[in-house]
Amino acid sequence: MLNNRIPLRNGSKIAIIGGGPAGSFFANFALRLARKMGLEVSITIFETRNFTRAGRSACNMSVGVLAERLRERLDQEDIQVPPRCIQTEIERYSFFTQDDHLQLHHPEPGHKPRIVTVFRGAGPVHSHYTEDISFDNFLLRLVERRGARVIPQEVKDVILPSHIQARTQVLYGDGEELPADLVVGAFGLNTPTIEHFGKKGFGYVPPRTIKSCILDVPLGKEAIAATCNKTIHVFALGMKEIEFASITPRGDYLTIAVVGRRDINISQVKEFLSHPVVVKILPQGPEVLKNCCICFPKISVSTPFQPYSDRLVIIGDAGVSRSYKNGIESAFVVAKLAAQTAFREGVSKEAFERGYYKPARKIFARDNLYGKLMFRTFDLVASQRRVLTERLEYARVHRERWIAHRINEGLWNLVTGDAPYKEVFFELFNLRLQISLLSVTLYGLIKQKFGIK
Ligand SMILES: Cc1cc2nc3c(=O)[nH]c(=O)nc-3n(C[C@H](O)[C@H](O)[C@H](O)COP(=O)(O)OP(=O)(O)OC[C@H]3O[C@@H](n4cnc5c(N)ncnc54)[C@H](O)[C@@H]3O)c2cc1C
Structure with missing residues (x-):
């Protein structure tokens, strides 16, 4: 004692x-x-x-993704999130780079993830939910x-x-x-x-802390099903000031989160919204800022x-x-x-x-130190644009090979947070995987050097 x-x-x-x-x-x-x-x-x-009020003053600003492991922990405490609070059930993630994207699925074949999105208050500003969500x-x-x-x-x-x-x-x-x-x-x-x-x-x-940015864009369920059907989009676009960004379906809203390397500001958010990859998903671009609920919550970095x-x-x-x-x-x-x-x-x-x-x-x-190390290493890989593209393409085309499984599992654990950063780091950057990807990496480097598309 x-x-x-x-x-x-x-x-x-x-x-x-x-x-x-x-x-x-x-x-x-x-x-x-x-x-x-x-x-x-x-x-x-x-x-x-x-x-029970809508808008920023009633909300502990976040994207509101409840991870699968959290739901398991809540079960053990006999805490079942009621259906009225659940906005969207998430089935998959899409990982976007400048040139390509890879759809990520739960590493266990056939497993339906229990990831859901919720609102922390009674919804974005001007929303009118009749239930306590x-x-x-x-x-x-x-x-x-x-x-x-x-x-x-x-x-x-x-x-x-x-x-x-x-x-x-x-x-x-x-x-x-x-x-x-x-x-x-x-x-x-x-x-x-x-x-x-x-x-x-x-x-x-x-x-x-640093300031991040969250936007809730009212689109309606049909438009959301067309753009983001039960899928969270995660972006590694090699933008200098942006650490990562995501677009998440939450009921009638698309929730956009932008996290920078320092405090994020509105012009960086506009830059992200204007990126051609993002515009393909959200053609309105920065126009969405005119009709959204926006906040700049702090995120802890130490x-x-x-x-x-x-x-x-x-x-x-x-x-x-x-x-x-x-x-x-x-x-x-x-x-x-x-x-x-x-x-x-x-x-x-x-x-x-x-x-x-x-x-x-x-x-x-x-573990957070491993997280930082991984994000830096990832930046390095992402800066070699063609290399990243070749690797993702390899994983997509050779879906059944162990390399593709390993890449999917590492990225899945990274985007869902299902495994500690240390584990993800060794999954994604382990020697066997890197050696196996050597020819793909060299091919990408050559393409990049000679400007081959
Ligand atoms: C951009 C972004 C996206 C995020 N997305 C996710 C996500 O998808 N999933 C996830 O799990 N986490 C996410 N988070 C993190 C998550 O929001 C926080 O980790 C979580 O809210 C922390 O809970 P908390 O209770 O410590 O603090 P908070 O949620 O901030 O709650 C603190 C509470 O204390 C109250 N309070 C403060 N001071 C006083 C006072 N003096 N007297 C009385 N009351 C007081 C506040 O009103 C507030 O309700 C995200 C964070 C950010 C910034």
Whole structure:
């Protein structure tokens, strides 16, 4: 047993700042662990957004893809995403380069993926859904039914304990206070609260972030079926400022996400929308900007330092998370680690360092480095335009060969996030595959050098 000076007891109070996925998942695990250990604890979630409204202010901005592995994890927690929340069931991905594209399918033949898209709030601005379609609201109301209390107010500040036995004070609403044995910071990246916590002096350094862009374009189901039938399009177009981009069907909308190497701006988004490959899919080009819901959410690009203190733990995007892929799943994983630590090892700084921070870093932080390495290597390959095209063409024409299977599996795992970046890196850049592709690579290089089409 670790430092056990501050265990949770009967009557302990847990305050969670933020009712996005990380906050709701923590509440779910905490309620289950308390029941298992026979403890009566009270759990309060503070959430400012009203997820039943449409538009940006009610939405935890994302593309809303729920990965297959997340759905399996949710099943284990008896969390079934209701059909009213599911916008589109995704069957495949299409991987686009400047000259070609490759359709990717689940590596297991005949397996129907359980990937779906959802809205985080009640849909894009000006949408009018009659049902409660918000995924975040579904999770929040679920944990409320399971025993958490939800206060729809903003947390203004927390006062950290002056000594280890004292409680943390949560200041919220119009001067109200809640003493808490544990405060969970699940406030995400898109809030001033994160900077506020970074200045509190207990050692927390928030993750570095860059601004991305999301557009929801209202097209209607028929037009979407014609352009993007149950398919997520992923783009590696060799554009200098753009790390990656995707077009995802979400019910009546096409959701376009553009992630840059630095903060993305509107002219880079226009450049992407004007690219000939994109125009083939979305002929309106930048015109779609006139009639869409647009936002610039932050994405984390580094690991935070010390997201914990005595009686305080910071999780989700504001804590340790996976870069670029499956943020909701990583919120699930770290919420579980943090809740298990709090109930089994106590709520001291030492307990969170060992039970939450170190394992979470091991799972995500090191893997994120492989992610970065892979994206850089990919840029290098993509810069040799003809080489990439030849490789994709080979994989398409020789579908039955092991090389094609390996390329499909590596790219599938990359775009879905189904495997850690480290695994994908060794799948795509392993020596046997590279040697087998040598002749194709040389052929591509020769074509490129002599300008042969
Ligand atoms: C471009 C882009 C695309 C993405 N696409 C996907 C995707 O397809 N699939 C996926 O799994 N992930 C995706 N993500 C990541 C995903 O959105 C996040 O990882 C996830 O939302 C993190 O959950 P969270 O609970 O930590 O934070 P958030 O979802 O940001 O929730 C934080 C909550 O805290 C509340 N809050 C903040 N401060 C306070 C306060 N002081 N008082 C009370 N409440 C407060 C906020 O209102 C908010 O509801 C994407 C992200 C980006 C930027």
